[in-house]
Amino acid sequence: MSVLAQEQRTVLVTGASSGIGAAITEKLLGAGHHVIGIGRDFSKIDFANACFSPIQLDLADLDRLPKALEALQQRFPPIDTLILAAGIGDFGCLEEFSYIRIRKLVELNFLSQAYIARAWIPRMKRRRQGDVIFIGSEAGLKGSRKGTVYCASKFALRGFAQALREECGSCGVRVSLINPGMVKSRFYEALDFEPGENESQHLLPLDVAELVLLLLNLRQGCVVDEINLTPLQKVIHFKKRGKAK
């Protein structure tokens, strides 16, 4: 077991208010860790746990983000683990995207997560201890129709995670990337498609959360660089047309 695995961790989780990030938070709290969760709206969940500190923060506001992260570092100095799961899905043909819409998606899905890593990596390197787990996507493995900007944001995150992993290995800091396929969550609420209903046609947020715990509990001397987790069958259900393909 790693040094950290035996102790109570202090974990920063982005996207803690819903879906994958919320499931990770619940699992970490269940394992006795302290979680500082970032989201904009926590009314969707109720962890009622003294070890949970919800932080309302709009990660899309990049100009204010460095100062907000500095304040978090002062308030929670022991943070030793980052789980970066915040993100949104926005799909369409490129001409449907205004310039600002392109920027907003990349800023949230990639740049805000890179800023957070940037804020904590120096102290993790100094302490020669720390874990960073990025939640990427299968969209970061292969470009897909109507996914120009979303895929680009996830490809960027993947390149960042791979390079950071190389950079940090000799400093005792582990960096991993999980690329889930379609996960049944609020992610699809505003989209015109969703994963299939059958249990082998989607992942559950809990599946990703269990994988995160597994990675964190690995012996300190090893790291999972990247892992692709997908439902047994890929089925996309289009809401308007009601067809599966």
Ligand SMILES: NC(=O)c1ccc[n+]([C@@H]2O[C@H](COP(=O)([O-])OP(=O)(O)OC[C@H]3O[C@@H](n4cnc5c(N)ncnc54)[C@H](OP(=O)(O)O)[C@@H]3O)[C@@H](O)[C@H]2O)c1
């Ligand atoms: N669902 C899938 O099929 C799937 C597949 C592969 C990868 N992923 C990735 O997994 C991650 C989580 O997705 P999910 O399925 O858990 O979706 P979700 O249930 O919609 O959760 C998204 C999370 O991101 C947070 N978030 C969104 N915009 C934010 C902002 N401006 N500032 C702060 N927090 C913000 C949300 O919090 P608030 O709403 O409270 O702000 C929420 O906690 C995303 O990065 C997504 O790209 C999802």
